[in-house]
Amino acid sequence: xxxxxxxxxxxxxxxxxxxxxxxxxxxxxxxxxxxxxxxxxxxxxxxxxxxxxxxxxxxxxxxxxxxxxxxxxxxxxxxxxxxxxxxxxxxxxxxxxxxxxxxxxxxxxxxxxxxxxxxxxxxxxxxxxxxxxxxxxxxxxxxxxxxxxxxxxxxxxxxxxxxxxxxxxxxxxxxxxxxxxxxxxxxxxxxxxxxxxxxxxxxxxxxxxxxxxxxxxxxxxxxxxxxxxxxxxxxxxxxxxxxxxxxxxxxxxxxxxxxxxxxxxxxxxxxxxxxxxxxxxxxxxxxxxxxxxxxx
Numbered sequence: 678x679x680x681x682x683x684x685x686x687x688x689x690x691x692x693x694x695x696x697x698x699x700x701x702x703x704x705x706x707x708x709x710x711x712x713x714x715x716x717x718x719x720x721x722x723x724x725x726x727x728x729x730x731x732x733x734x735x736x737x738x739x740x741x742x743x744x745x746x747x748x749x750x751x752x753x754x755x756x757x758x759x760x761x762x763x764x765x766x767x768x769x770x771x772x773x774x775x776x777x778x779x780x781x782x783x784x785x786x787x788x789x790x791x792x793x794x795x796x797x798x799x800x801x802x803x804x805x806x807x808x809x810x811x812x813x814x815x816x817x818x819x820x821x822x823x824x825x826x827x828x829x830x831x832x833x834x835x836x837x838x839x840x841x842x843x844x845x846x847x848x849x850x851x852x853x854x855x856x857x858x859x860x861x862x863x864x865x866x867x868x869x870x871x872x873x874x875x876x877x878x879x880x881x882x883x884x885x886x887x888x889x890x891x892x893x894x895x896x897x898x899x900x901x902x903x904x905x906x907x908x909x910x911x912x913x914x915x916x917x918x919x920x921x922x923x924x925x926x927x928x929x930x931x932x933x934x935x936x937x938x939x940x941x942x943x944x945x946x947x948x949x950x951x952x953x954x955x956x957x958x959x960x961x962x963x964x965x966x967x968x969x970x971x972x973x
Contacts, residue, residue: 685726687729687730687731687733687734687743688730688734690709690726690727690729690730691705691706691709691727691730691731691734692705692708692709693705695744699737702734702735703735706727706730706731706735709727710724710727710728713726713727745801794810807865808863808864808865811863811865812861812862812863814863815861815862815863815911815912815913815937816834816835816847816848816861818861818913818937819847819848819859819861819911819937819940820832820834820848822937822938822940822941823848823850823940823941823944825941826850826852826941826944826945829852829853830850830851830852830853830944831850831851831852831963831966832848832849832850832851833848833849833966833970833972834847834848834972835847835972835973836848836849836897836970836971836972836973837970837971837972837973838893838896838897839896840893841973842973844889844893845893845973846858846859846860846890846893846894846897847859847860847861848860848861849897849966849970850944851954851959851962851963851966852944852945852954852959853953853954853959854906854944854945854946854947854948854951854953854954855906855907855947855948855951855953855954856903856904856905856906856954856962857905857906857907857908857909857944858890858893858894858897858905858907858908858909859890859909859910859911860886860889860890860909860910860911861911861912861937862886862910862911862912863912863913863916864877864879864880864912864916865879866878866879866916867915867916867917867918868880868912868916868917868934869917869918869922869934870922870924870934873887873924873925873926873927873932874886874887874888874924875887875910875924875934877916886910887908887910887924887927887932888927890908890910891908891927891928891930891932894908894930895928897966897969897970900969901965901966901968901969901970902965903962903965903966904930905930906930906931906947906948906951907930907931907932907933907948907951908927908930908931908932908933909932909933909934909935909940909943910932910933910934910935911935911936911937911940912934912935912936912937913936913937914936914937914938916936917934917936919934919936920935920936920938920939921933921934921935921936921939921943922934922935923948923949931948931951933948
């Protein structure tokens with residue numbers, strides 16, 4: 678029984694559903710052995726498949742590994758590189774991507790069939806994948822909060838920088854209280870401010886959110902000929918004990934850590950000491966940003 682995506686699985690070979698009890702599984706194994714044994718008119722190949730199926734699900738540990746997919750090497754269904762050359766003879770000319778179209782088709786269909794947001798599937802994914810989903814949800818939640826601000830404010834989401842999608846600015850907010858660059862983050866744990874930067878046990882080593890946001894924002898500043906009034910990191914309410922923490926300044930620009938529910942309040946009140954933006958200035962800033970902003 679090969680590890681092919683369409684090969685009969687162990688339960689199919691034994692003739693039981695995947696929900697079978699241990700007793701049902703054992704009885705089915707013995708029945709299939711009698712049916713497939715060559716001495717009783719069976720086929721050797723099927724007899725061997727029954728034995729292999731039992732090796733995969735015959736014990737609780739083996740069955741748990743099989744059901745979770747751990748017993749199948751990760752490389753089994755992954756694309757394989759061409760084997761290394763063993764001689765120097767010229768090879769045949771080759772064009773096209775063998776298997777490429779069907780792999781793309783498989784990915785499309787599997788996404789339609791499986792629920793990528795199933796909680797059990799999400800929990801089983803590596804942390805970097807779960808972090809992507811967490812940040813997407815954080816960005817959407819911040820956008821809903823910002824949507825309450827009213828017609829005086831303009832919002833740009835998913836603003837591109839030359840660093841690529843992983844180095845985008847999640848939100849740019851322009852209103853009567855100033856121009857703000859925001860990142861919406863969810864590190865899955867509590868965070869706080871120390872020495873002008875955000876720290877927490879769940880942050881990656883060497884991660885400096887304020888510095889990263891400032892670097893990305895300066896790129897937009899140069900392109901649009903504008904100056905940001907604050908760099909803001911938005912986190913879930915339960916990630917910070919303080920609703921709003923003014924962290925300091927980076928090259929003269931204030932930085933702040935804010936709980937998500939306090940975000941509209943911060944945008945309406947602005948950073949203390951920052952002068953309001955007048956009507957004509959607001960229009961000019963909006964025009965410059967509209968011309969310069971690109972989206973991921």
